[in-house]
Amino acid sequence: MHIKIGAVGLGRLGRLHAENIAFRISQAELTAVCSIVKEEVDTVKSSWNIPYGYYDFEEMLQNKELNAIVIASSSTEHCRQISQALAAGFHVFCEKPLGVGMEEIRLAQQVVTKHSDKVFQLGFMRRYDTSYAYAKKKIEEGFIGEPILIRCYGLDPVSAINGAIAFAENSGGLFSDMAVHDFDLARWYLNSEANKVSAIGGCYAYQEFARYGDIDNGAALIQFKNNTMGIFYASRTCNHGYHIETEIVGTKGSVRIGTVPYKNLVTITNEQGVTNECVCDFLERFEVAYLNEIQNFVDCIIHNKKPDITVEDGVKSVEIAYAANKSLATGQTVYLD
Amino acid sequence: MHIKIGAVGLGRLGRLHAENIAFRISQAELTAVCSIVKEEVDTVKSSWNIPYGYYDFEEMLQNKELNAIVIASSSTEHCRQISQALAAGFHVFCEKPLGVGMEEIRLAQQVVTKHSDKVFQLGFMRRYDTSYAYAKKKIEEGFIGEPILIRCYGLDPVSAINGAIAFAENSGGLFSDMAVHDFDLARWYLNSEANKVSAIGGCYAYQEFARYGDIDNGAALIQFKNNTMGIFYASRTCNHGYHIETEIVGTKGSVRIGTVPYKNLVTITNEQGVTNECVCDFLERFEVAYLNEIQNFVDCIIHNKKPDITVEDGVKSVEIAYAANKSLATGQTVYLD
């Protein structure tokens, strides 16, 4: 059985998803691509020999050859496109975040719940990273005993700062845009929902973010309902590359993922000392995870399974981000619910 | 010039201080030892051939051969002994914490201030650790640009848990007892005082601490007055040893101290993988720092200098600990001042 997929959004990540579908997943076909940027559609369609190209999302949904839609468009489009694609009878994979406002997110959640016969998967790709999955397995096997605390670093390379500034108006803010991945990881590893959140931060290097009420570095402290703890640091100004580090401490031991964001297995020495170069961005770090998540989406469709990552994961992680935003604004601890 | 020192308190750390004074600092002499545990006095006096032994602190202060007093007695004695020793005309080195209640701490601060002609140094030995001092130098040289955030781990080995439980009633709680070192480091590296504190925690492995209103693991998020951030994790249940890790992130780079608490330069491999064994306790990790701090105290006396670590450092770090305790109790963010 071959799954015919239509992909919307052909930016850096959208294009990677399209490429993975087209060339690296044997049970899937990239049957259609869609973007409001016409050249992106034209280029991909002709160079990869894709049957259909669309400039309009709703038009693509008319194509009944398709089995599934992969959404990697702008975050502001996610909720609407999810609802439309499910209503049109397609399985849906959507990039994080689920949406950019709690209201539309809860509406989208209702739509997904209503179409429970369709596969819906959200793009928390880290769960499909070899190392994150291995850590999860270690924890489930009891290696660390009972979890006590999670620490998450989500540090974007400063080399991408211009893009971040350009995108700042619609990013939803540092915690929604970036730390949402970490909030999902925390819920996943700790098996609990957030109870209260304290957050601080500011513009330490780029005042440009202040214009949009955003920050370039922020930290949050979260108590979860099972009394486990989470400490989070998100930054847009990491000098050594893309640094995603996660540590889960338990009563018997701990696991750390990505303490050094190794570019590869090469260590170099010169008069500076002994150096490991680092991954430069999310595409380099999570190349395999991005492939694995789409593979999982396709497997779920073929074998009629439910993805591990649900719409609730999308809702809950954004709720935490909003609580962090509120704590940042009020200067007080914010309780959820 | 030889500095004749009387040392009070001969527990593990007190004995190390005494030993350093007696054998490893050429300009100092261990002229007297004092403890309420008589056998400790007798043993040290006779085996190291120390001129004077006392079971009573005030009696030792009568000995006018002495130039300086080193206090490593129980925390509940610190404030009183500092005041008495200064009043009797001695230079004073005192182990952290400065005391166990804000009232007595502020009184002691007044006494120290009044006797500003005497050297008074507090035992924040980490500042004298080679690596911590090197990190400070790097930061001052501008290597990381402007500081944004500090992260501090202060994790005691679970192998010492029985002692911690026995001592719990008088420890002042996890943040006062342990994190106070980290609060001092944060103030030192960030060059700022705490503005507000949020703290969480609990008894995750040893319910025994709950009896004293204490916890075995806790975390705090601190905003400093210059808007820099601090994230802190303190634990009494670290399985792999004594793990003191500090990271300072800045706009241009970062420094980490002690990411792996290497026991030594030996790496071992076997069927488990590639392993670094870890330091087992504070004496192993900070052996050199403990020597350096007493050397600095002696140097200050000889050369009529002021120690870098002042009584204010003791006051301010305890204030943060108390704010953390209050946040833990109330569930809310606590503002200082």
Next chain:
Amino acid sequence: MHIKIGAVGLGRLGRLHAENIAFRISQAELTAVCSIVKEEVDTVKSSWNIPYGYYDFEEMLQNKELNAIVIASSSTEHCRQISQALAAGFHVFCEKPLGVGMEEIRLAQQVVTKHSDKVFQLGFMRRYDTSYAYAKKKIEEGFIGEPILIRCYGLDPVSAINGAIAFAENSGGLFSDMAVHDFDLARWYLNSEANKVSAIGGCYAYQEFARYGDIDNGAALIQFKNNTMGIFYASRTCNHGYHIETEIVGTKGSVRIGTVPYKNLVTITNEQGVTNECVCDFLERFEVAYLNEIQNFVDCIIHNKKPDITVEDGVKSVEIAYAANKSLATGQTVYLD
């Protein structure tokens, strides 16, 4: 253009090559599989839906739909199958080593040279490993200055010892079987051929190898013609996994590849200390390299290019292995040529 490939040999590595061709290289098709183990052919043919299955290699060569042959059969078959496949007009990829005797190797070299219009590539997959390729690039960019010395560790996991013993009679010995990869790397990084070789070794843990005149651990020291140095250690008894480590030291710096053979980015801590688990075998370590090398083979066919790895690389690396064998047997330094 699609390249139709027939694959011979369906052992662990042969099966991986077949799988890569079938599912992970979009411009290639696995059109035929061949093995003297009939069940292997039947299983792969039916489960992957492969058009043709053969139990006889020469029969497969009759299939004129095929464009290329990938050889991963027993080393003793390599030379013969290379010659036959080239003579039959196919492009050929062959696993290392080129063969098991200098005479047949030189004959095969002649055949390859004669069929220079065909793509011939040898399976020194390490050159296609991301880290090894990155190191090569660093060196070519001048990062280490002029090369002085290479150190190569090629350590097989002791968990595979039973297979190694079973295979010992036909392995060609430790240096031919394992270190040949390292000899190729040395030639590649140092840009020179071996001048003289000294080798030592023995059966340190498994006397079974002595029966075949083989050893379980060995080391060699090689002087290259440009006076650079190589030190080599090969082992069949590595306890912590599959450890392939290479270091190139130059006048300005050095690069190390694989100092710790990380299984993934997870670091674990428990009462043992801080541990990195290791890759368990060559399939785990070089998964991507095995894919890349076949991709390169296919690209060379499509774009009419010559592979970087030539038959001479196969000949020269085996010559070094034979010199090491001779030094081991005679106890003296052996000069090549």
Next chain:
Amino acid sequence: MHIKIGAVGLGRLGRLHAENIAFRISQAELTAVCSIVKEEVDTVKSSWNIPYGYYDFEEMLQNKELNAIVIASSSTEHCRQISQALAAGFHVFCEKPLGVGMEEIRLAQQVVTKHSDKVFQLGFMRRYDTSYAYAKKKIEEGFIGEPILIRCYGLDPVSAINGAIAFAENSGGLFSDMAVHDFDLARWYLNSEANKVSAIGGCYAYQEFARYGDIDNGAALIQFKNNTMGIFYASRTCNHGYHIETEIVGTKGSVRIGTVPYKNLVTITNEQGVTNECVCDFLERFEVAYLNEIQNFVDCIIHNKKPDITVEDGVKSVEIAYAANKSLATGQTVYLD
């Protein structure tokens, strides 16, 4: 009991020994210093308040207040000074190497043997390094099973190259001057003597060494009598600092000492990646070992014990160095004895 020591040689290392004796070993006194460089004597004598200063070694030996002599003069003086000091009735500590010619070394060995009532210790300080001693203990406890191979790197910082060139005429060559430490370690860890040696090397960066028949980088392969293996790399041109690395591989596991020659526990990150700075020289790396070895010498005198490091260790390690030199010169494997 206080040991009164006369120290000869006040170069960098000699001065460190003198300083340790004067200030860091409570049971010893630096009673006299001696050097042919008069200013060195005058400076040390006056600034440290040392009772006696000599410009002539034999004159110092007339001082009957002294108990022991510590020799850190030029290598060419060692044998003569050892013999004279023992003959004059003193305990003797002597820096490595034992001497600079096999004839004088064997004569010195006879003198030491004859004066077996005196403590004689040779300066293989690495055995007193915390990490090297820990590795030895691990091995003796069976952690690695039976030793198979040792690998030793002894890499001097290129920053010291001018001194090395100036000293080249009298250094005895790379293997005698530097690798002799590693040969001693190999004998110590493997519990065996060398059987045969192959060595190669050259002037890769500094042709100046060729003038004295010396090299700037060299490697050796050694088979020991118990069939264990040793691979050695010595360099005078290490760019990242002073890199002393040793690995012992056994049938059950391995230990590595100093894979990264960490300057301290600080890791730095910036746009280059994640970097550990390295120790700059032997004084920084082995500061504690140099203190420990003199402490051991003093302990042996006080408690009438024999040092673990004997004159035979000095003889045997130099014999290996000479065999390496011979192999380098002849291009052939050299058998000892």
